Amino acid sequence: MEQLTKKMQTSLHNGFIDKSIPVSNQFKPKLLVNKRHENVLSTISQELKTCHTFIFSVAFITEGGLATLKSILQDIHKKGIKGRILTSTFLNFNQPKMFKELLKLENVEVRLSDIKGFHSKGYIFEHANYYSLIVGSSNLTDSALKTNFEWNIFLTSLENGEVIHHFKNQFEETWDAATPLSQEWIVQYEVLYKKELDSLNTKASNIMELESTYLTNSLREALAIQPNKMQSAALEQLKLLRQTGAQKGLIISATGTGKTYLSAFDVRNFAPKRMLFIVHREQILNKAMQDYKKILGNNDKDYGILSGNSKDIHAHYLFATVSTLSKEAYLNEFSPEHFDYILIDEVHRAGAESYLKILKHFNPKFLLGMTATPERTDNFNIYSLFDYNIAYEIRLQAALEEDMLCPFHYFGVTDYEHDGEIIDETTTLNQLVAPERVQHIIEKINYYGYSGEKLRGLIFCSSKEEARELSNFLNKEGLKTTALTGDNSQFEREEAIQLLEKGHLEYILTVDIFNEGIDIPFINQIIMLRQTQSSIIFIQQLGRGLRKHKDKYYLTIIDFIGNYKNNYLIPIALSGDHSMNKDNIRRKTVNTDYIQGVSTINFEEIAKKRIYEAINNTNLSTLKILHEAYNELKNRLNHTPMLYDFIEQNSLDPEVIIQYSRSYYNFLIKIKEEIQQLPEYANIILTMISTEFLNGKRIHELLLIKLLLQQDIVTKKEYIETLKHHGTYINNETIKSVESMLTLQFHTKNDKKKFGSKPLIIIQNETYSFNDEIRAFLQIDFFRILIEDLLKCAMYNNKKYNTEKPFTLYAKYSRRDVCRLLNWDTDSSSTIYGYRTKHDTTPLFVTYHKKDDIISSQAYGDEFLSPDVFKWYSRSRLNLNSSEVQVILSSNSTNAPIHLFIKKDDGEGSDFYYLGQLIVIEDSAQNGTMPDGKSVVTMNFLLEQPVQYDIYHYLVEE
Known part of the structure; x- marks a missing residue:
């Protein structure tokens, strides 16, 4: 406690008197803002994972804001950690549905303050011997926690501190006078909220009607569809490409970024006499044609469809399915130069014989291919079809950063486990649709929820049989679902989509037929009940819900992670990191700050563990x-x-x-x-x-x-x-x-x-x-x-390393690297084992989680006591008087550096995270014994910097 008090005093001195005083980041007062790789959400998440209890006092809460914390709240609920949230109905900002989501949090008690103008924004976390406090401008909304320009102060205090005393007292007084949240209260609030909303909508409608009376034709034209940022950039690149004399170009653009509109804008710029738009599915044709009419004009006689049901071959703008157009009877109706401009949608399919037949036949002035995923596994070279001219490329991360897609909250959750067995590749159909698993699925999808008033979801299953059987079981549980597979006709598919949109269905269960080439922008929840076979398919399925729609603010993705060998593909797909570097993939699982905007990636702890196991157990360099x-x-x-x-x-x-x-x-x-x-x-x-x-x-x-x-x-x-x-x-x-x-x-x-x-x-x-x-x-x-x-x-x-000193915090090093970077004259890595002092320097190497079958003479209990205190065991058969122990104990006075290197387990290979230099905590060393009775010395070290929270939790959690 005395050391904690000293740290706190030093931190306050640094924060309020002299910033040059060196201090632990754990207690340092600081301003929390939202930057590219740092945000308010990350600090709140860190505090929740390490606190004993918490209290939030926030005026405004959104469903998206709650979603960012749901998986953490679920995990700490299992550890018995509880909290309280105090909020209000100020300005009727908080929606009734959000209050229903709050009721789902089993470890959180919620109350409503009726104080007029309730506008507080504070988060208090109680730890073992101190409190931490975040107070400032951030409400519990996903924008406030991740993207808005916010100012929040982060402070720490001992229990007797005046500041924390005032905050806690203020909270308790307001809490005692507040109304507990209940289902009955929500019903009453819903009536008042709807009445107020209807009144506002009426006023808005009247204003819009009045304004529309005065709209001139020029204003109406100005309000017409305009290219978004991506489309404008791509159009300029296409223009420049054609100026070089190129006759072909490829657009690589994430699902939902507006490729069809982009192509229509480019056709308008090119002004061809005749244009051909080729797709692989008939259901896309009508939608594409309607989009083109919005851009090019609405003269119906200029447009036509060539498919199984329509043969408008004389249209100026022809929309054709590849299956119909590739038939000799129709292909020969057109001369090679008949079309000035040809577009191929989902062009990654163009390696098929039917596509190649069409491409061989025609000779347009310009050929444009569009795809979100050009990668193929059959080694067919899509790029060569377009003379290697990539006109423009924007992938998922960039599209999210540009706010071109609907934000999403991804939840990697644990699949059903029975008697220690979890779903894997060998699980039978009976187990997949067992009543207990069905209940487990329902519990998870209810807990994580969806954005919008009506649930409209897609569930991707592992087989046709699972889709059909699971649909039947879900229907028995009161949900409205249907299963669609490749066996269903086009009419049946379109009918099911219409029923889903109208609210007559809540879920469509499918296997692969909705992976691509279909536009369902109103989807607000995607459930993944199958192993990830490839990162391409994963992104295609996720992309079904990424189009923006007026009835949703974000997309919920719930991925049931079983004991699958391919689990390592999940962080690869979400991050877009195809390095196959295991450490990169682990880091993308630990720290998901690469996802931009208000979107978040969340893994339940057990699901995260499954991914680590897959990374460790899979050879990614075959x-x-x-x-x-x-x-x-x-x-x-x-x-x-x-x-x-x-x-x-x-x-x-x-x-x-x-x-x-x-x-x-x-x-x-x-x-x-x-x-x-x-x-x-x-x-x-x-x-x-x-x-x-x-x-x-x-x-x-x-x-x-x-x-x-x-x-x-x-x-x-x-x-x-x-x-x-x-x-x-x-x-x-x-x-x-x-x-x-x-x-x-x-x-x-x-x-x-x-x-x-x-x-x-x-x-x-x-x-x-x-x-x-x-x-x-x-x-x-x-x-x-x-x-x-x-x-x-x-x-x-x-560039990843600090060039001003040998080691970089949180970089990884092998024992051999350490020998080299410490300038040892020879490679001593084979004799270092846990540690070795040489040239007045001691590197310590720790494998944090030992194998279960480790012999008792090697069962060292090295462990973190906190993010900045590490308990360490010497080699066995030593005592406090042993020379090598004395060298370490005297390191503070002799200025002989001690460096700490840790890896989570042997699955990480030979490299260790560098966690910085250590200082021996005075009077912490003592004699002890190993499980086999041999003597050992233990001591506590203070780290120069507390371990970064994501790395810390990754290392210590089982």
Whole structure:
């Protein structure tokens, strides 16, 4: 408690007297605002996960605001953590449906204040020995928590603090006088709310009617459909493309961003005499034609449809299904030049024979292809059909950031578990539709809810049988559902969609038929009851609900995560990160701040654990995965990719390729790419630079190699000047370490066998040069290109690291990396184990969650006592008087650094998160015993900075 008081005093001194005083971020007063990768929501989430109880006093609450916290509230409910929310009906902002959502929170008590002008915005969290407080401008709305320009102060206080005393007393007084929220209260409020709403709507309607009387024709034209930001940019790019003489172009645009309108605008700009719009499904034709009429004009005689039910082949603007148009009888009705402008919707399908037949027949002045997902797994090159002309590209993340799509709240929830068994790939139909699972599904979809007055949902199932059976069971439970599969006719599908829109149905259960090519903008809830087979299909299914619609503010996505091997694809799909780097995927699961706007991604803790298990247990660098990504990139670029191309095109992480093949040259040989053959030693050099330096964890070696590529001899003075120019740290020990790496003196005997016994560089008279063989290899263009490509990637990777000191907080390092970056003269990684003191420095390596079957002599109980205090165990058979323990205990006075490296479990491989330097907490060391009776020393360390909350929770939670 005394230490906590000191921390609090220091924090207040820093916040209100002298900002230069070093202080723990955990208690530091700070301003909370909403920035790109930092928002008010993240702090509230952190506090909820670590508090004992909480109270909110907020005037305004929206369904979307509640949605951002529902999965966390569910998780802490299981831990017995409860809270209270005080709100009101001020200005009738809070909707009746929102109050119904509040009643679903089992661990939250809600009351309504009748204070006139109730406008408070405060969040208080009670922790073990202190309180934290957020007060300012943010109500409990998704906009206020994520995107609005907000000012909130974050403070911490001990229980006896005057500020927290005032806030708590004010809350309790208001709480005692407030009305408990109940179903009966909501019914009464709903009547008053509707009456007030009807009155406002009447006034608005009268104003609009009055205004419409005075609208001139020019004003009416100004109110016509205008291109959105994406469409305007794409139209300009298409214009520039055609100015180069190009006759083909490809638009890659996320579902819901308005590709059909975009194409209509471009047709209007191009002004063709005859235009052909090709789709793969008849149900899209009428909608597309109606959209075109809005842009091009409403002269019906100019428009026609060519499909199974209509044959308007003489229309100026023809909308055709590929199945009908590809038939000889219809295709031969048109000369190759009949259409000036041809568009192909969902063009990723164009590798099919029917599409190719049509494309081969026609010769338009311009051909436009549109798709949200050009990626294919059959290696067909869509890009080549359009001469590799990507006119414009906008993916999901960018479209959300530009506010072009409906915001969504994604919930990764735990699928039904019975007797320790959870749904997986082998689960039988009987288990999938068991009454207990049906109830589990209903509970989750009710809890997470939907935006809007009427539920209109899609449920994606794993099989036709599951869709039909589950529909029957849900209907018995009072829901209105139907199942649609590929066996249903087009008429049946369209009829079901109409029933869903009118509210006569609440859910359509399906397998794959609604993955793409259908426009259902009123969908406000999507349920995923199947494993994720591919990130492409995942995004296609999610995209069914991303179109904006007047009856919804956001889309709810509920993904039931079972024990599936492919669970690792979920964070890949949501983030758009296709690096196949396991650490990247873990980070995208832990920290979802990459999602922009008011959208959020939420995982229940158990569901998150399933994803971690899938990441750990899956080989993401098989030759099949790597080869498919390589082919996709090669198709896109129309040339053999270099490693840096993978970075630029958001594809594989080059390190993943190198982990598999040890050099890119090896990889190209493995996939049988036709390349120039290199001497064996040249490949050894490529392997050494790839495996040692591609990660970019230290810039020093990279800069020396780069200098040696530019000139045969580099003086040490020139090298040091280059280091200074790049703003990195410089000392004799680091220079010697670089020299040791490149002369192979640092390396073990086994490494020297792999990399050859020759030093890569020759050091003479304060100068550096490559050895003679490398200098000869550099005359081979292909070898030089590969080396320069490696350096370019390594320099890019180095941007992730702090160049002013050896280690970067929360970056990952292996024991070998640590030996190198601490400038140890040799690689001692095989003998470090848990820790080792060398050259007055001690790195500690901790695997936080040990294997269940670990022997008692290794069952160390290392653990976080809080985000900034770590309890550590020495090796067994030691006591307080042991020399190596004394070295650590005296580190505070001797200024001998102790560095902490932690990984969650062995599934993370050989790399550990760097959590910073440690300070031994005085008088915390004591003798103890291991489970097998052997002696051990325990002590507590204070971290220089409390562990970032997302990393902290990732590490400590089972």
